[in-house]
Amino acid sequence: MxxxxxxxxxxxxxxxxxxxxxxxxxxxxxxxxxxxxxxxxxxxxxxxxxxxxxxxxxxxxxxxxxxxxxxxxxxxxxxxxxxxxxxxxxxxxxxxxxxxxxxxxxxxxxxxxxxxxxxxxxxxxxxxxxxxxxxxxxxxxxxxxxxxxxxxxxxxxxxxxxxxxxxxLVHRGVAPLVFVPGFTMSTSLARSLQPPQVPREDAVFNVSRSALLVAALTQSPELLLDATADRLHQDYRGPAMPETLRLVQALRQAGFAAVVSGAGPSVLVLADGPGHRQDAVELADSVTDTPWTAHMLAVxxxxxxxxxxxxxxx
Known part of the structure; x- marks a missing residue:
């Protein structure tokens, strides 16, 4: 001490x-x-x-x-x-x-x-x-x-x-994985890219997914892919960090619950079990030229x- x-x-x-x-x-x-x-x-x-x-x-x-x-x-x-x-x-x-x-x-x-x-x-x-x-x-x-x-x-x-x-408390089956790039992202810039208003259907979409995400993280990790879908901020911020968005999309297409971490540019994967994280790391190495450092973390x-x-x- x-x-x-x-x-x-x-x-x-x-x-x-x-x-x-x-x-x-x-x-x-x-x-x-x-x-x-x-x-x-x-x-x-x-x-x-x-x-x-x-x-x-x-x-x-x-x-x-x-x-x-x-x-x-x-x-x-x-x-x-x-x-x-x-x-x-x-x-x-x-x-x-x-x-x-x-x-x-x-x-x-x-x-x-x-x-x-x-x-x-x-x-x-x-x-x-x-x-x-x-x-x-x-x-x-x-x-x-x-x-x-x-x-x-x-x-x-x-x-x-x-x-x-x-x-x-997060379900013990949830296994976080973070991909950290060498470049940075300004939170204020990321926020400036979002529109002041969004379509009603997008707002309803995010309300449903946010509610589902709480259930997925605490009770049902098998729902994490659907639960982490977003229409409010990630696509709007994508042009400022195209490699981040590219990695998120590739991971999600392969069935991984991948999201932009905070304002970015790191990518968070919420795997439904520790064994799946290495598969995500191997996929990331194959879909982007940007070097990403993978960190297998705990909650x-x-x-x-x-x-x-x-x-x-x-």
């Missing part, structure tokens, strides 16, 4: 999973936590220092000043709690691929939320609703931060009292965790 950092008021260790949002038809609503992880150690000090050390994915691009998303999130939580911002030392090892549709920004926000929770433990306490509210204020929508915080399959929505979620059921080095888990 590591020893307390010399001179620090408190040191916490944080682990946050990757997430895949939308899952085909569940646009801005459904999310799944996956076994890619960011690991961070955050120490607070009674001064105004700010040290940030980053390794792993995106290390050369992530700011190491007050504009860093983890720092901004910690500052947001401290301000919301009415507490002064401490000095910080952050050591981050990023396993979640950046700019690939696997929730890297949501993971950073979640890491900051949990770091602040751990640093403020014993002074200010946060329930799950508060954590999700704070994370959504930073991320803008809850579909990535909900599974990052709580793990598993989450349904997220904005209710009368703010962001809310329901966590569901993360814990979500983000924070542990105080001196006092145990919080």
């Amino acid at each position: 590591g020893e307390p950092v010399t001179g620090a008021l408190r040191t916490v260790d944080i682990t946050v999973p990757a997430t895949s949002a939308n899952l085909g038809p569940g646009f801005d609503t459904l999310g799944l936590a996956l076994s890619f992880y960011d690991h961070l150690t955050v120490s607070s000090f009674d001064d105004d220092r700010l040290e940030i050390i980053v390794s792993g994915s995106g290390a050369d691009e992530i700011p190491t000043d007050a504009t860093n998303l983890v720092v901004r999130t910690i500052a947001h939580v401290f301000a919301d709690a009415g507490r002064p911002m401490p000095g910080l030392r952050i050591v981050a090892d990023n396993g979640v691929p950046h700019g690939r549709g696997l929730g890297s920004s949501g993971a950073a926000v979640t890491a900051g939320i949990l770091a602040a929770k751990g640093l403020l433990a014993g002074d200010v306490e946060f329930d799950d609703d508060a954590l999700l509210r704070l994370a959504t204020e930073l991320e803008g929508h809850p579909d990535n931060v909900a599974p990052a915080l709580f793990g598993g399959l989450t349904i997220a929505w904005i209710g009368e009292r703010g962001p809310a979620h329901k966590k569901l 993360d059921v814990r979500g983000g965790t924070v542990r105080n080095r001196a006092e145990g888990s919080t």
Whole structure:
């Protein structure tokens, strides 16, 4: 677990999973936590220092000043709690691929939320609703931060009292596979390609498939191919990432439940059993010239965790 950092008021260790949002038809609503992880150690000090050390994915691009998303999130939580911002030392090892549709920004926000929770433990306490509210204020929508915080399959929505979620356990027969390309995709660009209105029949189509997808993921994995069909966002975004759309279409034609992961460009396959994933990998190698790195993952059921080095888990 590591020893307390010399001179620090408190040191916490944080682990946050990757997430895949939308899952085909569940646009801005459904999310799944996956076994890619960011690991961070955050120490607070009674001064105004700010040290940030980053390794792993995106290390050369992530700011190491007050504009860093983890720092901004910690500052947001401290301000919301009415507490002064401490000095910080952050050591981050990023396993979640950046700019690939696997929730890297949501993971950073979640890491900051949990770091602040751990640093403020014993002074200010946060329930799950508060954590999700704070994370959504930073991320803008809850579909990535909900599974990052709580793990598993989450349904997220904005209710009368703010962001809310329901966590569901995924059927043990569901075996995730992620294809990650070498190129990135801007979430804002992906969103800009969608029309402000869609045909009524497309909306009805996605409502039916979203409902079916919850059943497929929790009870009936054999329905995953039909359940992951989408008409709201993937085809509209396709021109910005043609190789992604090409791979999704080829996999689906072969019977695999393949979708664009989040805003892309990664591709998520929800196989109905671990044994089928290698067949999908072999197919991907044959249908596209783009090099894809295949990751056979598990569904993360814990979500983000924070542990105080001196006092145990919080």
